[in-house]
Every structure is written in C-alpha cells, then in structure tokens.
Amino acid sequence: MNVGNEGFEEMILDHYRNPRNYGRIEHPTSAITEYNPVCGDALHFTVNIRNSRIEDIKFIGRGCSVSMAAASILTERVKGMEIHEVEQIREEVFLKSLGIYLGPVREKCALLSLNALKKIAGGKRDES
Ligand code: FES
Numbered sequence: 001m002n003v004g005n006e007g008f009e010e011m012i013l014d015h016y017r018n019p020r021n022y023g024r025i026e027h028p029t030s031a032i033t034e035y036n037p038v039c040g041d042a043l044h045f046t047v048n049i050r051n052s053r054i055e056d057i058k059f060i061g062r063g064c065s066v067s068m069a070a071a072s073i074l075t076e077r078v079k080g081m082e083i084h085e086v087e088q089i090r091e092e093v094f095l096k097s098l099g100i101y102l103g104p105v106r107e108k109c110a111l112l113s114l115n116a117l118k119k120i121a122g123g124k125r126d127e128s
Pocket of ligand 1: 066
C-alpha cells in the first residue's frame with residue numbers, strides 16, 4: 001500500500017532524475033563505499049569535513065531509483081551539518097521524511113546512504 005502523496009513521490013522522482021551532489025570530490029577528507037548485499041548495488045561517497053562540519057559531499061554509483069534519490073536528498077540535508085549530528089539521524093525519521101511507503105527490502109535501498117554517512121561519522125572510511 002502506498003501511503004505517500006503525489007507531491008512526495010514527485011520529490012523522489014525529481015531527485016532520481018536530477019541527482020544533487022552527484023560526482024566525486026578530489027582529495028576528500030573521507031571516502032566510503034556502501035554496498036547493498038541484497039542486490040549488489042553500491043554507492044561511493046566522498047566528503048570534506050572541516051572543523052567537524054561537512055563542508056562538501058558528493059556521491060557516485062549504481063543503485064535503484066530509491067537508493068539514488070535517497071542519496072541525493074541526504075547529501076543535500078547534511079551539507080553544513082556537524083558530523084556528530086549525522087550520527088543522530090534516526091533511520092525511521094529519515095525514511096518517514098521521504099514521504100513514501102517502502103517495504104523492508106526497499107527500506108534497505110533508502111538507508112544505504114545513511115549507513116554510509118554514519119560509518120564516516122564513526123570514523124570508518126575506505127582503505128586507500
Ligand atoms: Fe539495489 Fe535498491 S535495488 S539499492
């Protein structure tokens with residue numbers, strides 16, 4: 001059952017078609033790749049953190065419409081945030097803010113980017 005309204009669905013489609021912050025930062029302070037084990041899709045995030053604040057963030061990768069739209073939306077939201085604030089974003093609050101009902105499988109798609117950013121906030125990053 002879809003309990004979202006058309007405005008929210010339009011927002012997801014818009015972010016999927018025109019992803020914000022798509023690309024890669026040269027010489028980022030942090031970078032991480034997060035995989036969805038269910039489908040094998042992966043998103044790669046590069047982040048510049050200065051004075052504990054997210055100055056810039058970009059992502060690239062391959063994923064479904066939900067994962068790509070969620071990454072676009074999340075990167076917009078966290079830009080300028082203190083890194084510890086990212087750790088406090090609750091999964092259920094982020095999912096609700098997307099405005100569409102997602103079953104458990106699609107929720108994993110939507111949470112891919114949040115999981116990645118929480119790992120960065122916790123000090124985890126790709127080996128280089
Ligand atoms: Fe792969 Fe959604 S189906 S991330």
